[in-house]
Amino acid sequence: MFDLFASGLKLKSQKITSGQAIEVMPPPKKVHIPFSQHQGNPARPVVSIGDHVKAGTVIAEAEGFVSVPVHASISGTVTAVQRHPHPVLGHSLACTVEADESDEWKNPAQTHQSYENLPVPELLKKIKGAGVVGLGGGAFPTHVKLAPPDDIKIDTLLINGCECEPMLTADYRLMLEYPVGIVEGAKIFQKILGTPKLVFVLENNKTGAAHALEKEGAVVRIIRARYPAGHEKQLIKSVLRRTVPLEKLPWHAGCVVQNIATCHAAFQAIRFGKPLIERVITVSGEGVREPKNIMVRIGTPLEDIINFCGGYAAKPRKIIFGGPMMGIAQFAPDVPVIKCTTGIIVKLRERSEPETSCVRCARCVDVCPMKLMPCEMVKYVKHNEFNKADDLGTRACIECGCCAYVCPAKIPLVHYFKYGKTEIQRIRS
Amino acid sequence: MRAPYSTRRAMQLVIIALVPVFAASVFFFGYKALLVTLVSVASCIGWEVLSQRVMNRPVTVSDGSAVITGMLLAFNLPPGVPLWIPVAGSFFAIVVVKQLFGGLGSNFVNPALAGRVFLMASWPALMTTGWLAPAYGTVSGMDAVTAATPLSLMKNAALYGDPSYIIQGLNSWSTLRHLFLGSVGGCTGETSALVLIITGLFLVIVRLTDFRIVTGYLATFIVLVLVLPVHGNLWFQLFSGGLLLGAFFMATDWVTTPVTKTGRWIFGIGCGIFTVLIRLWGSYPEGVSYAILLMNICTPLINQLTGERIFGTPARIPFWTRHIRSVEVKK
Numbered sequence: 001m002f003d004l005f006a007s008g009l010k011l012k013s014q015k016i017t018s019g020q021a022i023e024v025m026p027p028p029k030k031v032h033i034p035f036s037q038h039q040g041n042p043a044r045p046v047v048s049i050g051d052h053v054k055a056g057t058v059i060a061e062a063e064g065f066v067s068v069p070v071h072a073s074i075s076g077t078v079t080a081v082q083r084h085p086h087p088v089l090g091h092s093l094a095c096t097v098e099a100d101e102s103d104e105w106k107n108p109a110q111t112h113q114s115y116e117n118l119p120v121p122e123l124l125k126k127i128k129g130a131g132v133v134g135l136g137g138g139a140f141p142t143h144v145k146l147a148p149p150d151d152i153k154i155d156t157l158l159i160n161g162c163e164c165e166p167m168l169t170a171d172y173r174l175m176l177e178y179p180v181g182i183v184e185g186a187k188i189f190q191k192i193l194g195t196p197k198l199v200f201v202l203e204n205n206k207t208g209a210a211h212a213l214e215k216e217g218a219v220v221r222i223i224r225a226r227y228p229a230g231h232e233k234q235l236i237k238s239v240l241r242r243t244v245p246l247e248k249l250p251w252h253a254g255c256v257v258q259n260i261a262t263c264h265a266a267f268q269a270i271r272f273g274k275p276l277i278e279r280v281i282t283v284s285g286e287g288v289r290e291p292k293n294i295m296v297r298i299g300t301p302l303e304d305i306i307n308f309c310g311g312y313a314a315k316p317r318k319i320i321f322g323g324p325m326m327g328i329a330q331f332a333p334d335v336p337v338i339k340c341t342t343g344i345i346v347k348l349r350e351r352s353e354p355e356t357s358c359v360r361c362a363r364c365v366d367v368c369p370m371k372l373m374p375c376e377m378v379k380y381v382k383h384n385e386f387n388k389a390d391d392l393g394t395r396a397c398i399e400c401g402c403c404a405y406v407c408p409a410k411i412p413l414v415h416y417f418k419y420g421k422t423e424i425q426r427i428r429s
Numbered sequence: 430m431r432a433p434y435s436t437r438r439a440m441q442l443v444i445i446a447l448v449p450v451f452a453a454s455v456f457f458f459g460y461k462a463l464l465v466t467l468v469s470v471a472s473c474i475g476w477e478v479l480s481q482r483v484m485n486r487p488v489t490v491s492d493g494s495a496v497i498t499g500m501l502l503a504f505n506l507p508p509g510v511p512l513w514i515p516v517a518g519s520f521f522a523i524v525v526v527k528q529l530f531g532g533l534g535s536n537f538v539n540p541a542l543a544g545r546v547f548l549m550a551s552w553p554a555l556m557t558t559g560w561l562a563p564a565y566g567t568v569s570g571m572d573a574v575t576a577a578t579p580l581s582l583m584k585n586a587a588l589y590g591d592p593s594y595i596i597q598g599l600n601s602w603s604t605l606r607h608l609f610l611g612s613v614g615g616c617t618g619e620t621s622a623l624v625l626i627i628t629g630l631f632l633v634i635v636r637l638t639d640f641r642i643v644t645g646y647l648a649t650f651i652v653l654v655l656v657l658p659v660h661g662n663l664w665f666q667l668f669s670g671g672l673l674l675g676a677f678f679m680a681t682d683w684v685t686t687p688v689t690k691t692g693r694w695i696f697g698i699g700c701g702i703f704t705v706l707i708r709l710w711g712s713y714p715e716g717v718s719y720a721i722l723l724m725n726i727c728t729p730l731i732n733q734l735t736g737e738r739i740f741g742t743p744a745r746i747p748f749w750t751r752h753i754r755s756v757e758v759k760k
Contacts, residue, residue: 392736408435
């Protein structure tokens with residue numbers, strides 16, 4: 001309650017899993033792989049029921065430029081291509097693969113390609129072909145982010161290792177345990193962008209990871225731990241002192257931001273030809289017996305993960321995919337982990353306090369990192385005045401949840417703004 | 430993820446902070462102050478329940494805001510008023526200013542202040558004569574001050590006797606001691622500067638009161654009092670009348686103050702300016718109530734003109750459009 005002058009929040013980090021080394025979870029019996037795990041066009045399915053696939057087989061092709069292919073994450077038989085629970089979209093078309101005994105990989109890791117020998121278009125093709133998207137949660141196709149138009153000059157590449165959400169430690173452990181791959185992945189991106197300056201940015205609660213990266217020759221910049229310091233625009237402002245213009249991309253401020261897990265995925269794609277079929281997530285919260293960081297195959301259902309982590313400690317009240325601030329609560333026990341899932345939080349107690357009237361205390365205005373006025377915007381959204389809400393900047397909201405966190409009247413502000421944004425899009429189109 | 434406090438918890442904390450002020454009022458003015466406060470709180474609660482039932486709305490009196498309005502209204506009344514005065518004042522405050530405009534969060538001015546002003550306008554005689562001699566205190570040179578408060582004494586000194594003698598007495602340190610502790614005539618809650626400053630600072634530290642409004646108000650007030658030819662010296666002006674009660678508890682009501690940081694500074698400064706002007710040149714000895722009400726009414730305009738610049742909008746846009754997203758910068 002003492003932060004008078006800065007926006008954003010000082011949250012208790014609650015990183016109880018920061019000491020747990022990454023455990024590799026064995027492939028599950030069944031995976032459900034949605035075709036829409038990224039921004040842009042969903043991938044086009046190319047398998048049908050009964051097909052036999054290996055880990056790494058393409059099961060859906062990229063549809064257009066802003067799209068990536070989707071690969072099978074285990075070897076087995078396709079048993080269904082149907083609508084299935086999706087962590088973000090509710091329900092979406094997904095492919096169910098049932099495992100066979102072997103864990104066969106399509107391209108065994110025999111090819112050791114060095115990125116230095118490959119030309120830039122080849123690197124981009126391999127990154128797209130491996131299905132690499134932003135693994136910090138944004139799931140934006142990486143090859144698109146790395147290919148700005150010719151008139152844009154990139155002078156800095158920022159690698160985001162902040163992980164500002166409480167309770168998530170996946171990126172932190174990845175930096176501690178696989179720094180070589182991360183730094184090489186960052187150098188691959190650096191080569192693609194025409195060698196801009198390369199800076200790794202970490203929060204000040206991750207000094208161990210900073211040292212691990214510096215040992216591999218990375219330039220690391222430490223920033224004060226504050227939520228949401230890891231968000232793209234806020235990161236660029238605090239590190240480079242540049243403001244990304246509203247509704248524009250970091251390109252227009254001369255920089256590109258990539259998550260460290262994305263670097264690692266790109267490294268694996270180039271050096272080993274391995275597609276993005278597994279990732280590190282944090283399973284945390286008081287509702288799971290053994291909170292830990294795990295390397296899990298894409299498409300693994302929630303229940304298998306919970307069993308791997310010792311099962312539920314008690315009857316869970318809320319299960320969140322993502323972090324506690326921006327994550328999305330789930331309703332199905334077989335909902336799969338997808339490319340942009342960063343963690344699973346299991347809560348035993350849920351504060352479901354009813355919404356009361358806004359008392360204009362203005363804590364939301366003080367805290368908003370985008371300098372918006374949530375109390376005013378929500379007033380217009382509630383009364384369906386979407387043009388007025390748009391004028392006040394509803395579309396600029398990054399849905400970080402800071403306003404909903406501080407609201408004493410327990411108004412679900414982010415929910416209203418998500419609704420307001422879709423309505424504004426509908427009106428504008 | 431949610432912060433652990435809620436509106437109800439905030440109101441409870443404010444009520445706890447008001448209890449010392451209530452205790453001081455009973456200490457100095459006896460059972461009459463106790464009765465006025467109890468009747469005021471009870472009638473605020475009663476009017477809120479009644480009006481919400483009549484209007485078919487859920488009864489929300491348990492959030493504590495009616496209790497706060499009741500206490501603040503009572504602190505603004507002379508201790509010797511007949512007990513139907515707080516009932517009438519709370520009707521205006523709760524039913525008219527608050528419930529008819531939409532309930533909690535929708536009042537357009539501070540309800541307690543509006544209630545006090547309504548009473549002043551409707552029953553001026555009763556509201557300006559119910560003073561009681563405070564326990565343990567006298568104003569230097571004047572005994573049995575049932576006739577006046579220090580501020581009105583200062584302003585209309587000629588009516589009470591030899592003006593220069595009265596003013597000199599009011600400016601003396603012995604008077605100021607009484608003003609600071611609270612042993613002077615006045616409205617029940619506004620006399621004790623000591624208690625008000627301590628509880629007010631407590632509320633500022635726990636962020637239930639915005640420091641910008643308090644600082645803007647008091648700083649402007651102090652500067653203007655030093656510069657303009659007011660009656661009495663700085664400490665007299667600071668500790669007498671409803672200034673400290675107004676600056677810490679009434680002007681800082683969340684609902685009727687601007688939401689932006691700059692707006693809250695402007696609000697505080699505006700209150701300070703109007704308070705001094707009314708005390709100096711208005712016909713009332715006390716300017717705090719009207720100053721705050723005037724600034725309350727300006728709050729929507731202040732909100733509109735002082736929006737923060739949305740992250741990513743160009744710097745060179747007119748200040749009254751900073752919070753609007755869709756403005757283009759014309760070359």
